[in-house]
Structures are given as structure tokens and as C-alpha cells.
Amino acid sequence: MLHGMKVRDLNAWYNDNHVLKNINLHLMGGKITALIGPSGCGKSTFIRCLNRMHEVIRGGRVRGEVWLEGENIYGRRVDAVMIRRRIGMVFQKPNPFPTMSILENAVSGVCLHESLNTNGLAERAEEALRQAALWEEVKYRLDDPAVSLSGGQQQRLCIARALAVKPEVLLMDEPCSALDPASTLRIEELMAELKKTYTVIIVTHNMQQAARVADHTAFVYQGEVVEDGPTSEIFTAPKDPRTEGYITGRFG
Amino acid sequence: MAILEIVRIRRGKFRRPGWFAFLARCFGLLIAGLMVLIIWEVGRAAWLSIHTFGFSFFTSSRWDPVHDVFGALPFIYGTLASSLLALIIAVPLSLGIAIFLSEMAPPWLKDPVSFIVEILAAIPSVVYGLWGIFVLAPWLRDGVEDWLGNALGFLPFFQGPRSGIGLLTAGIILAIMILPTITAISREVLVAVPQSQREAMLALGGTRWETIVRVVLPYGRVGIFGAVMLGLGRAVGETMAVTMVIGNQPKISLSLFSPAYTMPSVIVNEFSEAVTQLHLSALMEIGLILFAITLLLNIVALLLVRRIGTVPVQGGRM
Ligand SMILES: Nc1ncnc2c1ncn2[C@@H]1O[C@H](COP(=O)(O)OP(=O)(O)OP(=O)(O)O)[C@@H](O)[C@H]1O
Ligand SMILES: [Mg+2]
Numbered sequence: 277m278l279h280g281m282k283v284r285d286l287n288a289w290y291n292d293n294h295v296l297k298n299i300n301l302h303l304m305g306g307k308i309t310a311l312i313g314p315s316g317c318g319k320s321t322f323i324r325c326l327n328r329m330h331e332v333i334r335g336g337r338v339r340g341e342v343w344l345e346g347e348n349i350y351g352r353r354v355d356a357v358m359i360r361r362r363i364g365m366v367f368q369k370p371n372p373f374p375t376m377s378i379l380e381n382a383v384s385g386v387c388l389h390e391s392l393n394t395n396g397l398a399e400r401a402e403e404a405l406r407q408a409a410l411w412e413e414v415k416y417r418l419d420d421p422a423v424s425l426s427g428g429q430q431q432r433l434c435i436a437r438a439l440a441v442k443p444e445v446l447l448m449d450e451p452c453s454a455l456d457p458a459s460t461l462r463i464e465e466l467m468a469e470l471k472k473t474y475t476v477i478i479v480t481h482n483m484q485q486a487a488r489v490a491d492h493t494a495f496v497y498q499g500e501v502v503e504d505g506p507t508s509e510i511f512t513a514p515k516d517p518r519t520e521g522y523i524t525g526r527f528g
Numbered sequence: 529m530a531i532l533e534i535v536r537i538r539r540g541k542f543r544r545p546g547w548f549a550f551l552a553r554c555f556g557l558l559i560a561g562l563m564v565l566i567i568w569e570v571g572r573a574a575w576l577s578i579h580t581f582g583f584s585f586f587t588s589s590r591w592d593p594v595h596d597v598f599g600a601l602p603f604i605y606g607t608l609a610s611s612l613l614a615l616i617i618a619v620p621l622s623l624g625i626a627i628f629l630s631e632m633a634p635p636w637l638k639d640p641v642s643f644i645v646e647i648l649a650a651i652p653s654v655v656y657g658l659w660g661i662f663v664l665a666p667w668l669r670d671g672v673e674d675w676l677g678n679a680l681g682f683l684p685f686f687q688g689p690r691s692g693i694g695l696l697t698a699g700i701i702l703a704i705m706i707l708p709t710i711t712a713i714s715r716e717v718l719v720a721v722p723q724s725q726r727e728a729m730l731a732l733g734g735t736r737w738e739t740i741v742r743v744v745l746p747y748g749r750v751g752i753f754g755a756v757m758l759g760l761g762r763a764v765g766e767t768m769a770v771t772m773v774i775g776n777q778p779k780i781s782l783s784l785f786s787p788a789y790t791m792p793s794v795i796v797n798e799f800s801e802a803v804t805q806l807h808l809s810a811l812m813e814i815g816l817i818l819f820a821i822t823l824l825l826n827i828v829a830l831l832l833v834r835r836i837g838t839v840p841v842q843g844g845r846m
Contacts, residue, residue: 332730334635361733371724375746384742385732434728441732 278475279345279444280305281326286340288321288330295321297499299340303445303492308467308476310490310507312483314522318499319479320368323447326477327363328356344445361389364438368450370430372422372437379418381433385441404440407473408432409466428459435466439474446470448478452485464489483523487511495519567819574816577809585813591778591794593802598810600817602778606695606788607818610770611763613699613784614706619756621703622710629711630718631740642715649708657772660701665692665773668700673785688783691775696784698774702766706759713758713833717751718744754832761825765818767792791818 281303288296295318303309303326311319324330325338328349342349349359364385372381382401386392392400401418405411410432414425422433431451438446448467452460467489470476480486486493487507494504495516503516514520577585581598588599625645629638669692680686721744729739745752775787776797791814802808 327731329727329731332727357733357735360731365731367724367727367731369724371722371728373725373728373743373746375749384729385734388732388734388738437728437732 278305278473280307280475281445281477282341282343283326284341284343286322286325286342287338288318288325289335289337290321290333291335291337295499296325299501301494301501301504303475303477305475306471307491308471308478308489309492309494310486311477311479311494311496312481312486312522313496315481317496319496320449322496323365323449323477323479326445326447327360327365329360329365331356361385361441362443363445363447364441364443366431366435366438366446366448366451369454370427370434372425372430372433374421374423376422377419378414378422378425378433381422382436382440385437389441400440401436404436405433407439407466407470408436409462409469410436426459428455428462431455431459431463432466435463439470443474445475445477448476450479450481453481460485483511495522497522567816570812570816570819574809574813576805577813580806581810585810589778589780593798593804593807596804596806598806600791600810600814602780603789603791603794603814604817605780606774606778607764607790607792609788610695610698610702610774610790611760613695614702614763615756615760617699617703618707618710618759622707622755622759623714623752625707625711626714626718627740627744629715631736631744642712645708645711648704653705653766653769654772656701656705656769660697660769660773664700665697668692668697677785684782685784688781688785690785691787693773693775694783694785694787695774698770698788698790699784701769701773702763705766705769706762709762710755710759713755714748714752717748717755717833720751721747750832754829754834757825757829757832761822761829764825765792765822767796771796791815 283299283301283303286296286299287294299322311322313319321330324333326342326349328338330336330338338350340350344359344362347354349363373384376384379398379401382404383397386397386400390396402411402415405414410429413429414420414433417424422430425433431454435446435448435451452463455463464485467476467478471491478486478490490507492504493507493510495502495510495514495518497518503510503514503519510519511523514523577598581588585598585600586604587601588597589601590597590599591602592598625641629641633641669690673690673692673696676686677690725743725747726739729743730736734742770790771793774790774793776789776793777787778789778794779786781788795811795815795818798807799811802811
């Protein structure tokens with residue numbers, strides 16, 4: 277059974293701007309949870325709170341609890357660096373390391389945590405690149421610079437880079453918004469594959485995408501989770517009028 | 529009426545660039561022309577020496593105005609040695625300060641630290657020279673050099689008599705003088721590294737330090753190299769402060785404690801006393817070499833530093 281995450285009374289601020297208000301949410305293990313909501317409602321802020329990336333921003337402040345396998349990641353003795361190793365993240369814009377080759381990018385996280393020899397690293401890179409459905413395209417050019425890849429390939433490389441560390445949870449903040457439909461489709465297929473081994477949480481603006489890939493969906497509005505539940509229910513029988521308004525396109 | 533006005537201004541604007549661009553181009557060409565003129569004039573004045581000594585000017589260490597025999601090797605050596613020493617001291621320091629300012633310092637500390645570093649650039653070089661003679665040199669002579677000699681005396685760099693006047697003093701003064709340049713530009717380079725790069729490494733479970741070493745510095749390496757070149761250019765051309773503390777003896781010694789002589793120093797010291805044509809011409813040739821070196825360093829540096837914010841050079845192996 278894969279670990280889920282439980283969020284309890286989570287609040288987040290940018291300086292004095294109270295962006296997330298008392299969020300309570302259960303993110304199920306081995307499932308894909310989609311976060312939807314209008315621009316500026318706090319989706320990115322929320323997902324960054326899940327692996328302690330919010331505090332990296334100047335003025336970023338968090339209060340509340342986020343539980344991963346019986347451990348509060350905001351607990352007193354918890355090391356944020358270790359949490360980020362267990363909870364991987366993929367960003368909206370592909371951000372491979374331009375000074376590194378494809379192979380080096382794939383193992384850039386692994387190198388930090390494990391002392392593998394060259395063979396071990398190469399194996400880990402192959403495994404991650406296969407998982408990210410990129411291996412076939414790059415296996416003969418692993419030493420090329422990462423920026424020589426297309427945008428969609430770069431994003432899959434970033435996914436591979438996160439997977440290579442073997443996290444328990446994978447957070448994705450609009451991973452397809454910079455990509456064309458074909459690359460988007462590949463990454464959606466990839467997500468379906470990934471949920472067998474990872475708990476996946478994805479932010480998306482694209483409601484068809486949420487409907488296609490997510491098992492669960494949470495609607496965020498003005499810093500609060502208005503409604504969450506199985507995707508089919510949210511999209512066919514929303515309970516809250518605000519959810520309905522959003523998915524029928526009346527605002528947002 | 530307002531619309532007409534705008535149209536008129538627009539029209540005017542479309543016509544005027546002709547004039548303006550023409551003038552700007554003229555001034556640009558003027559500067560380039562001046563540069564060529566300087567090279568030409570200095571080259572002409574140096575011709576006698578170039579003709580007389582040929583390549584041996586670079587390899588001979590005999591500088592003998594009395595017999596009209598000139599070789600520039602001690603000056604080239606002194607310049608390079610003092611400048612390299614300055615780099616060895618200044619680069620780690622500057623990079624450290626730049627990293628601190630861009631990656632670690634709390635906001636309230638950034639401005640004061642930058643200010644102090646920038647103030648160093650505002651001190652006239654003759655004041656550095658005075659400080660070198662009256663503070664640094666005695667301090668080195670009566671303490672540091674003894675200590676270095678005892679601790680590292682097995683290396684040729686730290687042997688020989690200690691006077692406090694020489695390469696070490698010059699190197700330290702130069703290091704302080706080029707520190708602001710390297711720090712300021714490296715800091716610009718580091719600040720220009722996209723936040724998404726840092727976040728990528730942090731999200732993989734990297735510490736702040738790992739992020740700096742593995743992501744931020746590599747991303748900025750070209751610009752940092754440019755900053756170092758610019759600093760080197762300044763060190764090579766620095767005249768007054770070095771002349772005051774390096775001892776001005778045209779000899780080549782590996783020891784950092786021994787006096788030396790640099791290219792700018794010999795020009796400024798001997799120019800007014802040069803009586804023979806050949807002596808004057810030899811000084812001109814040194815000037816020409818110096819000019820070539822600094823020009824090259826500055827061109828390379830500017831080309832590299834201009835790339836700030838663009839994608840760095842690719843490549844690199846595991
Ligand atoms: N770095 C920041 N500094 C200050 N305020 C910020 C910062 N980032 C976001 N905010 C504010 O926090 C609120 C939530 O932003 P967030 O980025 O989480 O929204 P979002 O739901 O991800 O929007 P989008 O769908 O447009 O990405 C916004 O009102 C925004 O103005
Ligand atoms: Mg967002």
C-alpha cells in the first residue's frame with residue numbers, strides 16, 4: 277500500500293498575505309489527485325507546501341500539519357531536505373540543468389543522496405528515463421546537453437530526474453502547460469503508469485485533463501478547498517455551487 | 529490638434545534617427561580611430577627597439593640603460609607574478625562575498641556589505657600605495673613573512689630575506705584593489721541565475737550548499753570567468769600602488785619576499801630619465817606589450833560578461 281498524505285489545518289502566507297486558509301484534505305496513496313481552481317486561488321502555493329518548498333520563497337510562512345506515513349513533515353525535528361527527497365516535484369516550466377548532460381541531469385538528484393558507482397548511476401538513469409518514457413528517444417545521446425532536447429522531452433527529463441531519487445510522492449504543478457498536445461498526451465499516459473508506484477498530485481488548469489487522468493479532484497477557491505471527492509462526482513454532481521460554477525465555466 | 533501633434537512628432541521621430549545615428553556612429557568611429565592612432569604612434573616609437581632586439585626582448589633579463597641593452601623579461605615576469613598572486617588571493621574572497629551576497633545574506637545586510645566592497649574601488653591607488661608602505665609592509669616584514677617562511681619555507685616561494693617590500697606586498701595590495709570588480713560582477717552573474725534552477729535542486733533534496741556548488745556556480749561559470757579576467761586586466765595595468773611597494777628591481781626570483789618590477793612601474797619610473805633613443809623606444813615597446821595584454825583581457829572579459837542571463841556554455845562530462 278502506497279502512502280498518502282493528510283493535510284490538517286494548513287495555512288500559508290506570503291508576508292502578510294494570507295493565501296491558504298485552514299485546508300484539510302486527504303491525498304490518497306497510489307492515486308492521482310488533481311487540484312483545480314481559478315488562477316491565483318493558491319494551487320501552486322498549496323502544492324509547494326506539500327514538500328516544504330513554500331518556505332524557500334522570501335516571506336513564505338506555513339502553519340499546520342501535513343502527514344506522510346505517520347510523520348508530520350512540519351514537525352519539530354524534521355529536516356526539510358529529507359522531506360523533499362521523499363516528495364519529488366515537477367515544475368510548470370521545464371527546468372533541466374543547462375550545464376549538465378542528459379545523463380547527468382537524470383542522476384543529479386541521486387548523486388546527492390546515494391554513493392553509487394558509475395554503473396549504478398547509469399542503471400538508475402536508465403530506469404528513471406524508461407519510467408518517464410524518454411529512454412528510447414535519448415539512449416544514443418545521453419551525453420548531449422539537456423537543453424538540446426525539445427520542451428516536452430525536457431519536461432520528461434525533469435520527471436525522470438525526480439523519479440530517479442525514488443520518492444514516495446510526486447507533485448506536479450501544471451506539468452503540461454508549456455507543452456504541445458502530443459507531449460501533453462505522453463505525459464498523461466505517463467501519469468497513469470506512475471500511479472502504480474507513486475502517489476501523484478497534479479495541479480492543472482485543464483479540466484479535461486483532470487477528468488482524464490485524476491482519480492480524485494479537489495476544487496480550490498480563494499485559498500480554501502471548497503470541495504473534494506472522486507473525479508467523476510466532482511465533474512458530474514458537484515455539491516457546492518461554486519464548484520459547479522467553475523467547471524461549467526461561469527468564472528475562473 | 530493633439531492627434532496632429534502626435535503625427536508630427538511621429539514623423540519627426542522617423543526622420544530624426546538619420547541624424548542621430550549618424551552622429552553616434554561618428555563618435556563610435558572616432559573612438560576606434562583614436563585607438564588605432566594610439567597603437568600606431570606607440571608602435572612607431574617602439575619600432576627602433578623592436579628592430580634592434582627582435583624576439584630577444586621577451587627572453588632577455590638584461591635591462592641596462594648604461595650600455596643600451598634592453599630585455600623586458602623581468603618586467604613581464606613581475607607583472608604576471610604579482611597579478612596572478614593577486615588573483616589567487618582575490619578570487620576565492622570575491623567569490624565568497626558574491627555568494628554570500630546573492631545566496632545567503634539577509635536583506636538588511638546586503639546593502640552595507642556591498643557598500644563597503646564598492647568603497648574599496650573608490651580609494652585612489654596612491655592611497656593604497658601609502659597604506660602598503662606604512663602599514664602592510666611593516667606588518668608583513670615583522671610577522672607574516674617570518675611565519676610563512678617558517679611554516680612553508682620548504683617551498684621556493686617562501687625563502688630568502690624578508691623586507692616587506694616585494695611581490696607579496698604588491699600581490700596583496702592588488703588583490704584588495706581588484707576585489708570590488710570581481711565581487712560586483714560575480715554577484716551580478718549569480719543574481720541572474722534563474723530561481724527555477726535553484727528550486728529544481730532544492731526540490732530534489734539538495735541542501736543550500738549543494739545547490740550553490742552544483743547549480744548556481746556552474747550556471748554562472750562563464751560570467752564569473754569574465755569577472756576574473758576583468759580583475760586580471762585591472763591588476764596587470766595598475767601602476768601607482770604597485771610601484772610604491774614592489775621594490776622596483778628588475779630581477780626574477782621565485783620568492784614572494786623578494787623585490788620585483790612590473791611593466792607599468794618601469795615605464796613610469798624611467799620615462800622622464802630616458803636619454804637615449806633606444807631606451808625610450810624600449811619603454812614604448814613595453815607599453816605596447818602591456819596595451820596588448822590588457823586589451824586582450826578586457827575584450828575576452830567583456831564578451832564573457834555580456835552573456836549574463838543567457839544560457840551558459842553547454843557541455844561537461846560526468
Ligand atoms: N512569490 C510570491 N510572493 C508574494 N505573493 C505571491 C507569490 N506567489 C504567489 N503569490 C500570491 O499568492 C496567491 C496564490 O498564488 P498561487 O501561485 O498559489 O496561485 P495559483 O492557484 O497557482 O494560480 P495559477 O493558476 O495562476 O498558477 C496569489 O494571490 C498570488 O498573488
Ligand atoms: Mg500556479
